[in-house]
Amino acid sequence: MSTPPVGHSRVVLSAGSNIGDPMATLALVPDGFAAAGRDIRVVAVSDVYATAPWGGVAQDDFCNITLIVEGTRQPHEWLRIGADLEDQAHRTREVRWGPRTLDVDVITVDTAGGTVRSADPTLTLPHPRAYQRAFVLLPWLQIDPDAELFTDAGPRLVAELSAALPADERDGVRRIGPLSRSALR
Numbered sequence: 001m002s003t004p005p006v007g008h009s010r011v012v013l014s015a016g017s018n019i020g021d022p023m024a025t026l027a028l029v030p031d032g033f034a035a036a037g038r039d040i041r042v043v044a045v046s047d048v049y050a051t052a053p054w055g056g057v058a059q060d061d062f063c064n065i066t067l068i069v070e071g072t073r074q075p076h077e078w079l080r081i082g083a084d085l086e087d088q089a090h091r092t093r094e095v096r097w098g099p100r101t102l103d104v105d106v107i108t109v110d111t112a113g114g115t116v117r118s119a120d121p122t123l124t125l126p127h128p129r130a131y132q133r134a135f136v137l138l139p140w141l142q143i144d145p146d147a148e149l150f151t152d153a154g155p156r157l158v159a160e161l162s163a164a165l166p167a168d169e170r171d172g173v174r175r176i177g178p179l180s181r182s183a184l185r
């Protein structure tokens, strides 16, 4: 993908839900980002994937999407928009990696100056566990087959990262179909 103009950033987001009505809740995410400012454009939204729970907590399967959004925002502003959507979905924080009405993670942010890297625990970039998560990588590949993720070992193709995951993790990510509305404008 091309580099965004100065002042703009392109963000890859992952959203997941496994409580309530996950399909309806996930539909709030591209709409919520698109509505958060006139500078914001939802560039691509993956299909919805049914995904086996990652992280070792026994719970229902999740539904996940990955989306790409652009706008004139700082990284912490992307996190804030996602957190506001989690609040709207009445998200509570109980068990780590446990069930969620909605979880919005900031996977990576690109600016004209390159990929943002941050060790701040409030917003660690790129997301430190994204490379391990088929539920992030496979939907991302659907909307950007050439995607790269900056890892501790440097930039890596998402296609290669997903191929390196155990087959059962990839097999646990099954494409269901599109969200029931279009956020692309």
Ligand SMILES: Nc1ncnc2c1ncn2[C@@H]1O[C@H](COP(=O)(O)OP(=O)(O)OP(=O)(O)O)[C@@H](O)[C@H]1O
Binding pocket: 079, 093, 096, 097, 098, 103, 104, 105, 106, 107, 120, 121, 122, 123, 124, 125, 126, 127, 128, 129
């Ligand atoms: N890249 C990031 N995306 C989203 N949240 C982040 C990120 N980096 C740090 N955080 C922080 O992590 C905190 C906990 O987030 P959350 O409850 O969604 O974690 P989790 O989904 O249980 O686990 P994980 O971080 O492994 O996805 C948030 O309050 C946020 O400040």
Ligand SMILES: Nc1nc2c(c(=O)[nH]1)N=C(CO)CN2
Binding pocket: 015, 016, 017, 051, 052, 053, 054, 055, 062, 063, 064, 096, 097, 098, 100, 103, 135
């Ligand atoms: N498949 C899948 N597993 C998860 C997810 C998620 O979105 N999808 N979110 C979690 C919350 O931290 C924990 N585990």
